[in-house]
Amino acid sequence: MTTLLYLKTSANGERSRSAQLCERFIQQRFDAQPDTRLITRDLVTQPLPHLGAEQWDALRLPASECSAEQLAYRHLSDALIEEFESADTVVIALPLYNFGIPSQLKAYFDLLARAGVSFEFTETGPKGLLRDRDVYLIATRGGTLDSNDDHQIPPVRQFLSLIGIQRVHALIADGLDLSPDSREQSLLAAHQRMAEIA
Numbered sequence: 001m002t003t004l005l006y007l008k009t010s011a012n013g014e015r016s017r018s019a020q021l022c023e024r025f026i027q028q029r030f031d032a033q034p035d036t037r038l039i040t041r042d043l044v045t046q047p048l049p050h051l052g053a054e055q056w057d058a059l060r061l062p063a064s065e066c067s068a069e070q071l072a073y074r075h076l077s078d079a080l081i082e083e084f085e086s087a088d089t090v091v092i093a094l095p096l097y098n099f100g101i102p103s104q105l106k107a108y109f110d111l112l113a114r115a116g117v118s119f120e121f122t123e124t125g126p127k128g129l130l131r132d133r134d135v136y137l138i139a140t141r142g143g144t145l146d147s148n149d150d151h152q153i154p155p156v157r158q159f160l161s162l163i164g165i166q167r168v169h170a171l172i173a174d175g176l177d178l179s180p181d182s183r184e185q186s187l188l189a190a191h192q193r194m195a196e197i198a
């Protein structure tokens with residue numbers, strides 16, 4: 001039995017192309033490995049609290065100094081880290097919104113990053129404490145991006161590296177809003193690539 005964690009992040013519900021691509025990819029994994037346990041976390045319909053001063057302290061103060069609300073945020077962080085650790089494979093739907101990642105995914109990362117729990121500081125820099133595993137980023141874009149302007153995939157790779165994840169595979173479907181032809185070609189190429197990976 002393997003566990004697959006699927007993070008949904010599109011604001012576009014069932015019309016989301018990143019969700020449609022992820023769900024096809026996950027189905028292909030199921031066909032290959034039927035004993036897969038799926039955990040779906042929809043970060044848009046079940047949003048997580050964003051980081052503020054209260055939340056900042058909640059992850060740093062001793063538990064005895066935390067308010068009930070801060071303890072709840074801390075327990076949420078513990079539960080999300082435990083859920084992530086339980087997954088052998090992670091699939092992240094990654095739409096491009098205003099040149100960056102969805103803010104709901106950023107709120108999730110802010111809860112996953114815990115000094116002393118998911119990473120630690122060493123003399124040579126931060127070191128990830130979570131076990132490495134395959135993480136698939138299924139990225140969608142309306143237009144196209146020059147690699148120097150890519151604030152979608154590199155920040156996610158960098159974050160995952162912080163907590164110990166190096167096996168990150170990115171699949172990009174871009175040009176989705178440029179023209180019907182561009183969309184069709186891009187989705188076809190993405191489907192072919194997914195079939196190869198799965």
Ligand SMILES: Cc1cc2nc3c(=O)[nH]c(=O)nc-3n(C[C@H](O)[C@H](O)[C@H](O)COP(=O)(O)O)c2cc1C
Pocket residue numbers: 010011012015016017018019094095096097098099100140141142143144176177
């Ligand atoms: C609020 C918003 C901002 C967007 N910003 C960009 C952008 O900066 N660059 C781009 O290429 N496409 C942009 N798009 C287009 C989306 O990336 C594209 O529609 C993609 O399919 C979104 O993924 P989804 O279908 O899974 O939601 C934006 C779309 C929305 C709704």
